[in-house]
Amino acid sequence: MNGPAQIMFSPRRVAAMVLRYWYLLRSSWARLTELIYWPTVQMLMWGFLQTYLASQTSLYARAGGVLVGAVMLWDILFRGQLGFSISFLEEMYARNLGNLMISPLRASEFVLALMIMSIIRLAIGMVPVTLLAIWFFGFNLWGLGFALAAFFANLMLTGWAVGIFVSGLVLRNGLGAETFAWSIMFLFLPLACVYYPVAVLPGWLQAFAWALPPTYVFEGMRALLTDQTFRADLMIQALGLNAVWFAAATLAFLALLASARRNGSLMQTGE
Amino acid sequence: MDALSEPAVRADRLTKVYKTATAVDGISFALPRGGITGLLGGNGAGKTTTIAMLMGLVTPTSGTVRVLGSDMPRERYKVLHRMNFESPYVEMPMRLTIRQNLKVFGMLYGVDNLSERIAEIAAQLDLADLLDRPTGKLSAGQKTRVSLAKALINAPDLLLLDEPTASLDPDTADWIRTHLERYRDTRGTTMLIASHNMAEVERLCERVIFMKQGRIEDDDTPERLLQRYGRDTLEEVFLDVARGRERRAAAQ
Numbered sequence: 001m002n003g004p005a006q007i008m009f010s011p012r013r014v015a016a017m018v019l020r021y022w023y024l025l026r027s028s029w030a031r032l033t034e035l036i037y038w039p040t041v042q043m044l045m046w047g048f049l050q051t052y053l054a055s056q057t058s059l060y061a062r063a064g065g066v067l068v069g070a071v072m073l074w075d076i077l078f079r080g081q082l083g084f085s086i087s088f089l090e091e092m093y094a095r096n097l098g099n100l101m102i103s104p105l106r107a108s109e110f111v112l113a114l115m116i117m118s119i120i121r122l123a124i125g126m127v128p129v130t131l132l133a134i135w136f137f138g139f140n141l142w143g144l145g146f147a148l149a150a151f152f153a154n155l156m157l158t159g160w161a162v163g164i165f166v167s168g169l170v171l172r173n174g175l176g177a178e179t180f181a182w183s184i185m186f187l188f189l190p191l192a193c194v195y196y197p198v199a200v201l202p203g204w205l206q207a208f209a210w211a212l213p214p215t216y217v218f219e220g221m222r223a224l225l226t227d228q229t230f231r232a233d234l235m236i237q238a239l240g241l242n243a244v245w246f247a248a249a250t251l252a253f254l255a256l257l258a259s260a261r262r263n264g265s266l267m268q269t270g271e
Numbered sequence: 272m273d274a275l276s277e278p279a280v281r282a283d284r285l286t287k288v289y290k291t292a293t294a295v296d297g298i299s300f301a302l303p304r305g306g307i308t309g310l311l312g313g314n315g316a317g318k319t320t321t322i323a324m325l326m327g328l329v330t331p332t333s334g335t336v337r338v339l340g341s342d343m344p345r346e347r348y349k350v351l352h353r354m355n356f357e358s359p360y361v362e363m364p365m366r367l368t369i370r371q372n373l374k375v376f377g378m379l380y381g382v383d384n385l386s387e388r389i390a391e392i393a394a395q396l397d398l399a400d401l402l403d404r405p406t407g408k409l410s411a412g413q414k415t416r417v418s419l420a421k422a423l424i425n426a427p428d429l430l431l432l433d434e435p436t437a438s439l440d441p442d443t444a445d446w447i448r449t450h451l452e453r454y455r456d457t458r459g460t461t462m463l464i465a466s467h468n469m470a471e472v473e474r475l476c477e478r479v480i481f482m483k484q485g486r487i488e489d490d491d492t493p494e495r496l497l498q499r500y501g502r503d504t505l506e507e508v509f510l511d512v513a514r515g516r517e518r519r520a521a522a523q
Contacts, residue, residue, distance in 0.1 A: 016378030020364065023375075027366045040425070090364075098361040099421070102326045103379045104352045261330045261344065264289060267323050 013105050017113030020086050022120070035125035039075045039249050043129050046071040047137040061159055066084060066225050067195065072130065073151055074142055074194045077214050078185050079125055080159025081166075083118030085181035088167045092175055101266050111250075114124040114167070122156075147224055150235040151217045157242040158213045159185075161249040168249075168256030172265055194218050213241040275321050277340045279304045279461035280325060285334035287320050287485075294320040296485035297334065304428075307455055307462040309472040310492060313513045318465040321482070322431050325463070337497075339429060350429075352380055357422035358417060358433035365407025367396055369417050372406055375425055382424035392420050396450065412443035419447065423454065431462045436471060438461035444468075447473055469506040479505070481512045488512050 025031055050067035058174035091097045100110070130141045141148060166184060169177040188194075190206070190213040198206055209215045220231045260266050278301040287295040295317040302308055310318050323329040324336055327344035335342060337490070341349040363372050370389060377385040393399045396416045401409065406417055415435070422430060437446035448471060455462060466472050472479060473493050481489040481496075489496060489512060493505055500508045 009380070012381070016375050019378070020367070020371075020375040025368050025372045057446045095362045096364050098328070098358075099363070099376070100379075101328055101385075102351065102354075102356050103376065104348060104381065105379050106348065110398075126498050208394075250312065259329065264294075264320065264329050266321065266328045267319065 008103075009106070010109060011250065013109045014113045014116070017105070017110060018116050018120075021090070021113070021117045024090060025121070025124075029072055032124065033080075034117050036128055039072075039079065039125050039129040040132060042071050043068060044077060044135055044136065047133065047139070048142060051137065062064075065137070066222060068137055068139045069134055069141065069144075069221055069225060070194050070218060071271070072126070073155060073217060074131065074189070075129070075215075075217075076122065076152060077128060077155040077188065079122050080118050080156045081163045081185050082159075082181070083121035084114045084160055084163030084167050087114050087117045088170065089175075089178060089181060092170065092178075097171075098266065107254065111164060111253075118159065118163070119156070144224065147220070147230050150153040150232075151221060152215050154213055154235060154238040154242055157239075157246060161242065161245040164246075164249040164253045167233075168253035171253075172256040172260045172263070174265065188212060190216055191215070192218060211241070213245060218240070272364060277337065277390075279339060280463070281337045282321075282325075283335045285324060285336055286332050287317075287322070287324060287329060288332045293330075293485050295324070298482070298485070298487045299334075300487060300490060301479060302461055302463060303460055304424060305455070305459045306478065307410060307451070307464060307476050309476035309479045310463055310465045310482065311467075311472060311479055311509060311512075313486075316482040317485040318482055319433065322463070322465060325431060326354070327351070341370075351426060352425060354429040354431065355388075355422040355425060356381075356429040356431045356433070357418045357435055359411075359418065359435075359437050360433065361418075362473060363406045363417055363421060364413070366405055366427055368403050368405055369393070369409075369420070370402040372417065373420060376421050378425050382425055391424055396420050396423075397446075412439050414437055415443070416448065419450070420431065426458065430462045432461050432462060432466075432469075434482060435464065436464055436466075444471070451475060467511055473505050479510075483515075 007124060046067045050065070053067070091100060133139045133141060146149070166177075166181045169180055191209050192212045193209055194214075195200065198209050198219060199214060201209055216234040220234040223229045223231045223234075280300075280302040282301070283299050284297045285292070285295055286297050293416065297320065298317075305308070309399055310321065312318050318458070320329060321386065324331050325338055327347035330344055337343070339350045341347070367375070373389045373392070374385060377388060382388050389402070390399070393402055396419060398413070398420060399412060399418055406414065409417065418434070422432075432451075436447050439447065451462065452475065454460060464475065477492060479491065479493055479496060480487055491499070496508050497503065500511050502508050502511065
């Protein structure tokens with residue numbers, strides 16, 4: 001029984017954690033409803049706003065779906081991070097982290113399970129919303145094809161990097177740091193230029209914006225919807241930046257975990 | 272010394288300092304394989320920090336601790352699958368059923384034939400009829416048995432228990448102690464129990480380590496401790512140690 005537990009990376013341990021979160025999710029209608037509720041509300045609000053603007057301005061009449069597309073891509077970014085962080089926080093709420101930390105589960109396996117869960121949670125929330133967007137506003141996100149895959153991959157990578165960093169903060173500082181899990185991504189909302197082009201920002205702020213991988217995705221989406229041009233260069237730059245962000249977040253997480261072991265934070269995972 | 276002939280646990284001048292507070296102050300002890308040892312001491316004596324260092328949850332400030340032949344926490348992944356821990360203060364996920372919880376932890380610990388193992392352990396701990404009930408809807412005694420089932424799922428060579436019968440009624444507590452005795456006798460598992468229940472310690476433990484202010488104050492069999500302190504119960508010995516009273520026998 002003990003042999004496989006020693007190996008460096010165990011898919012079975014990853015599956016165990018995914019199963020643990022799946023059991024939790026399916027046992028709670030409130031958790032499932034929450035996954036769909038906000039993305040639907042957001043999509044409807046911005047969709048109707050776009051419908052109104054399209055009747056008033058030539059820009060929105062020409063580039064149908066820019067606002068609805070932006071809000072759905074934003075939800076992929078936000079919900080990707082939140083799906084990662086909430087699964088992690090569930091362990092804190094359940095006071096189960098101690099059981100996990102003394103088990104053979106490795107940090108890399110834990111993180112991979114959280115990534116898989118963020119995709120599952122996102123799929124549960126976003127697939128119905130994309131179908132509703134077709135029905136209500138005639139905007140088909142799936143019609144973006146390969147571009148959607150590139151957008152999705154880049155946004156998820158950023159969401160995970162932020163999720164990993166926030167999980168490290170919570171491990172080190174307890175649930176007092178929980179607020180970052182809910183709020184940190186909103187810093188991206190103005191800086192990553194979700195609803196407007198980077199050119200709108202003052203020059204000095206544009207440098208910050210271009211340091212954020214999602215900025216490239218939202219610029220790429222606008223280029224696709226207004227000029228019908230897929231900007232592969234933007235996606236490659238976003239991917240490069242994401243690699244840097246992901247590596248930095250992983251190093252920060254490992255440093256915070258080591259600090260938590262030194263400070264005894266893993267013994268007291270409350271406030 | 273090869274790993275198999277080493278004691279189950281060997282702590283050498285183990286120290287933990289949190290900022291300016293010394294929680295564990297240079298303790299050394301060894302636990303031979305098999306047998307049950309009690310780790311006693313008042314609140315803040317350093318028991319929990321000691322156990323946390325044995326499990327690799329806390330990094331020692333100085334000193335070393337070897338568990339089942341491996342350095343903790345550096346080599347923890349070599350041995351974590353051979354040890355386990357139970358405490359009423361570390362809960363199991365409440366919304367998951369007992370079966371789901373045991374399945375998750377069985378997979379984490381790399382248990383083969385998991386369905387059979389869950390059935391076996393559920394039968395041993397009288398949980399078979401409750402397996403599909405959410406853990407949060409169980410009584411305190413049932414939750415303790417579930418935590419124990421999780422702690423035994425991997426048939427550990429080293430079992431660390433933190434007040435395993437806290438807040439249980441006498442009947443359930445006796446049932447748990449009987450099970451631990453039987454488990455020790457059949458598996459030869461090494462157990463370290465932190466407890467404030469002196470009757471439990473007298474019944475289960477062949478050896479007692481008393482801690483006070485981060486140091487080991489005394490370390491012997493219950494019988495010899497009673498003799499040395501001139502007391503009839505371990506509770507009286509505990510009070511002597513906690514309150515710093517001199518050993519009666521020595522004073523006389």
